[in-house]
Amino acid sequence: MPSAGEFCNRRVAIAMKAESIQDVARRMRDEHVGSVVVIEEHAPGKPIPIGMLTDRDIVVRLLAASDRHVHSMRVGDVMTEELVKAWEDDDLSDVVKRMRSFGIRRVPVVDRSGALQGIISLDDVIEFLQEQVTDMSNLLSRERHREERPSP
Numbered sequence: 001m002p003s004a005g006e007f008c009n010r011r012v013a014i015a016m017k018a019e020s021i022q023d024v025a026r027r028m029r030d031e032h033v034g035s036v037v038v039i040e041e042h043a044p045g046k047p048i049p050i051g052m053l054t055d056r057d058i059v060v061r062l063l064a065a066s067d068r069h070v071h072s073m074r075v076g077d078v079m080t081e082e083l084v085k086a087w088e089d090d091d092l093s094d095v096v097k098r099m100r101s102f103g104i105r106r107v108p109v110v111d112r113s114g115a116l117q118g119i120i121s122l123d124d125v126i127e128f129l130q131e132q133v134t135d136m137s138n139l140l141s142r143e144r145h146r147e148e149r150p151s152p
Helices: 021-031 055-063 092-102 122-148
Strands: 014-016 035-043 046-054 106-110 116-121
Touching (some): 021 035, 021 055, 035 116, 046 055, 046 106, 092 106, 092 116, 092 122
Parallel strands (some): 014 035
Antiparallel strands (some): 035 046
16 A cells, blocks of 8 residues: 555645634635635745645534524634644555544545644545456456456
8 A cells, every 4th residue: 555645645725723714614615615724834845734624514513503693604613623634644544544443534644843734634545445346356357357368
């Protein structure tokens, strides 16, 4: 299996705690993503993940459970702060086990300094595994076909 750093998507939608929920929700819609990694910049070009905000957080935590006005809400009011991360050198299979044990679908990938490097989503993992199974199935088919050919 590849490492988290080899596998992750390097294009990550990000947000800051102080941004309005409405602005970030629009950006999620425009970028066709279901989540953003909430970051703080401790140094220029070193975004440190501090939370996640998902479309589900917006619907379940904000719209369905709050009497506050959406216009006044900030990312920091709704984001999940208990962030599960993966290190770049973690094996993908270990990351998947961690995702399963925490019941999450997306994991930010960080380098050893804690800076955001990418994201792994369950959808990407499933697509990867599907390709692997298809490749193995094709190999078995070709082998069977080769064995069925008459010998010269």
